[in-house]
Amino acid sequence: MDRQTSLSEDIGHAAAETYLVTRLAFTLLRYLGVGYRWYTRLIALLCYALLLMPGFVQVAYSYFFSRQVRRSVVYGDQPRNRLDLYLPTSNNGPKPVVVFVTGGAWIIGYKAWGSLLGLQLAERDVIVACVDYRNFPQGTISDMVKDVSQGVSFVCNVIARYGGDPNRIYLMGQSAGAHISACVLLEQAIKESRGESTTWSVSQIKAYFGLSGGIMEGKESFEQFSPEVRIKGPGNREAASLLPPIKLFHGTSDLSIPSDASINLAEALKGAGAEAEVILYEGKSHTDLFLQDPLRGGKDDLFDHLVAVIHAGDEEALAKDALAPPRKRFVPEILLRLASLISPF
Numbered sequence: 001m002d003r004q005t006s007l008s009e010d011i012g013h014a015a016a017e018t019y020l021v022t023r024l025a026f027t028l029l030r031y032l033g034v035g036y037r038w039y040t041r042l043i044a045l046l047c048y049a050l051l052l053m054p055g056f057v058q059v060a061y062s063y064f065f066s067r068q069v070r071r072s073v074v075y076g077d078q079p080r081n082r083l084d085l086y087l088p089t090s091n092n093g094p095k096p097v098v099v100f101v102t103g104g105a106w107i108i109g110y111k112a113w114g115s116l117l118g119l120q121l122a123e124r125d126v127i128v129a130c131v132d133y134r135n136f137p138q139g140t141i142s143d144m145v146k147d148v149s150q151g152v153s154f155v156c157n158v159i160a161r162y163g164g165d166p167n168r169i170y171l172m173g174q175s176a177g178a179h180i181s182a183c184v185l186l187e188q189a190i191k192e193s194r195g196e197s198t199t200w201s202v203s204q205i206k207a208y209f210g211l212s213g214g215i216m217e218g219k220e221s222f223e224q225f226s227p228e229v230r231i232k233g234p235g236n237r238e239a240a241s242l243l244p245p246i247k248l249f250h251g252t253s254d255l256s257i258p259s260d261a262s263i264n265l266a267e268a269l270k271g272a273g274a275e276a277e278v279i280l281y282e283g284k285s286h287t288d289l290f291l292q293d294p295l296r297g298g299k300d301d302l303f304d305h306l307v308a309v310i311h312a313g314d315e316e317a318l319a320k321d322a323l324a325p326p327r328k329r330f331v332p333e334i335l336l337r338l339a340s341l342i343s344p345f
Contacts, residue, residue, distance in 0.1 A: 047342055068089060081147060084132075086127065090125060099170070100177070102177045115130070117290070124324065145187060148181060152184060170209065170309075172210075202242050208247070210262065211289060212254055240272035243275070247279065248266055248276065249262075249289060250263075252283060256345045281302070296331070298329065299326065307321055
């Protein structure tokens with residue numbers, strides 16, 4: 001189960017999955033009759049990616065060649081049931097663990113999208129597991145939730161083999177990944193409140209971090225896969241009491257998912273008795289917090305907040321954090337500013 005594929009196999013798998021998802025996405029868009037507006041956004045996206053390419057190349061090099069990265073660890077029997085592990089260089093005792101679920105509008109999510117976060121947190125003595133999952137139309141939202149839950153279970157049960165502390169695990173998701181991971185956490189809490197048998201426990205999750213998260217729309221699945229709606233359901237108050245502290249981060253200039261999505265979710269959670277907090281970043285877009293700011297390097301309020309929560313109560317780790325050098329800059333400021341101007345997000 002925990003074998004690591006060779007580099008050539010991993011590249012081949014990533015290429016095949018990328019080709020399949022891209023082909024299916026274009027087929028879907030053609031059937032939907034998507035026209036001029038979508039193509040202009042595609043051009044803007046390509047230009048945006050080109051401006052940030054200097055950073056992407058550096059991160060990709062570390063992803064494929066760093067000894068601290070264990071790529072494509074198998075956690076289940078589905079084609080996308082793999083995860084990447086980012087391991088700290090030191091081995092002085094069990095490490096806190098972040099299980100990260102990437103975004104991608106539920107159609108282009110991929111575990112490697114979390115490589116920058118994984119590399120930077122590993123520098124702070126935190127193990128990161130980036131979980132891959134089936135995307136639409138390969139799988140439904142139910143499949144995505146099932147995959148991620150199985151990935152979380154795998155981490156909870158085997159992370160000690162890699163030097164992780166199974167009782168200090170943090171769940172985090174970005175964009176669509178924030179929605180899926182929130183569904184996973186709430187579904188697990190509901191199962192435990194009903195006394196159902198499970199392979200991992202909500203009590204192992206010390207906190208949940210949701211970054212620029214939204215909801216999956218749709219009349220039939222809205223109630224089942226909307227944490228905001230489901231937490232208000234009768235009988236779920238006990239489940240809410242099992243949830244760990246929840247922190248939601250959102251930019252006020254997010255054009256893809258307005259910050260009201262996080263505000264409303266936090267209010268629903270607090271109304272059910274859960275501990276929830278929203279932290280807003282003035283003027284930040286959908287990708288600023290996750291991409292442009294980390295590529296900029298230096299001080300980053302969101303990153304510092306995450307590390308402070310993860311290392312809370314660990315005086316030695318906090319002391320090391322205070323002395324940590326500034327994070328590396330990957331992209332010149334002029335390119336970052338141009339990217340922000342044309343960003344379709």
